[in-house]
Amino acid sequence: MELILKNDDVIHLLQSIKETNSSYTEAKESEIKTFASSQTPACTLVMCCDSRAHSTSFTFNPENNFFIVRNIGNQYILNQGCIEYGVRVLNTPLLIFLGHTGCGAVKASMGDYSNLHSSIIREIDHLALSIKKSDINSTCSDVVQWRDAVINNVNQQVELAIKDFHDLRNDKSLAIIGMVLDIDNSRGEGYGKISVVNLNGETDPVKLANHDFVKSFFA
Ligand SMILES: [Zn+2]
Numbered sequence: 426m427e428l429i430l431k432n433d434d435v436i437h438l439l440q441s442i443k444e445t446n447s448s449y450t451e452a453k454e455s456e457i458k459t460f461a462s463s464q465t466p467a468c469t470l471v472m473c474c475d476s477r478a479h480s481t482s483f484t485f486n487p488e489n490n491f492f493i494v495r496n497i498g499n500q501y502i503l504n505q506g507c508i509e510y511g512v513r514v515l516n517t518p519l520l521i522f523l524g525h526t527g528c529g530a531v532k533a534s535m536g537d538y539s540n541l542h543s544s545i546i547r548e549i550d551h552l553a554l555s556i557k558k559s560d561i562n563s564t565c566s567d568v569v570q571w572r573d574a575v576i577n578n579v580n581q582q583v584e585l586a587i588k589d590f591h592d593l594r595n596d597k598s599l600a601i602i603g604m605v606l607d608i609d610n611s612r613g614e615g616y617g618k619i620s621v622v623n624l625n626g627e628t629d630p631v632k633l634a635n636h637d638f639v640k641s642f643f644a
Pocket of ligand 1: 473474475497498499525527528529530531
């Protein structure tokens with residue numbers, strides 16, 4: 426512990442937790458009281474654990490709005506129970522899978538990851554299946570293949586969720602959306618830009634661009 430506390434990054438981080446939390450409780454106390462006894466989020470959100478991908482990229486008010494499930498590669502299967510809870514118990518009308526460019530988990534799944542710890546291999550395996558299934562153009566550069574694999578992975582997660590929540594889709598009480606946070610600007614729309622890549626199974630970029638929902642919120 427002594428050694429860790431000589432690390433400047435650790436010291437700054439710990440100081441920041443205390444200071445930020447003091448500001449947070451001061452600014453948000455009355456708001457916190459409104460949801461202290463129960464939660465009523467509007468969105469179940471599945472995103473990657475990556476330290477560069479955070480709710481700060483899309484909301485200043487995550488509390489009681491986003492029921493967030495995080496795992497490596499924003500996968501459906503790894504935390505099915507949490508997602509089921511958000512969608513069917515908390516009744517969130519939105520289920521969003523948010524992938525991100527530069528995703529290390531997706532990258533690992535595209536190559537040989539047998540040297541990783543067994544617990545990590547087990548979680549990457551599900552991703553590798555989805556990457557294998559998807560249509561990656563091997564003549565493109567590594568960066569483009571990686572970017573496309575990120576998008577295809579999001580599409581695969583949406584596809585799996587659509588199967589399990591088809592009843593809610595049929596009665597139009599749930600929208601399942603795939604998004605990508607472009608951390609490294611490999612999609613060319615700006616660093617940190619979020620775009621919709623899948624809306625209830627629709628992945629055609631032209632159709633998405635002309636869809637009323639996308640035009641209303643993401644144009
Ligand atoms: Zn990631």
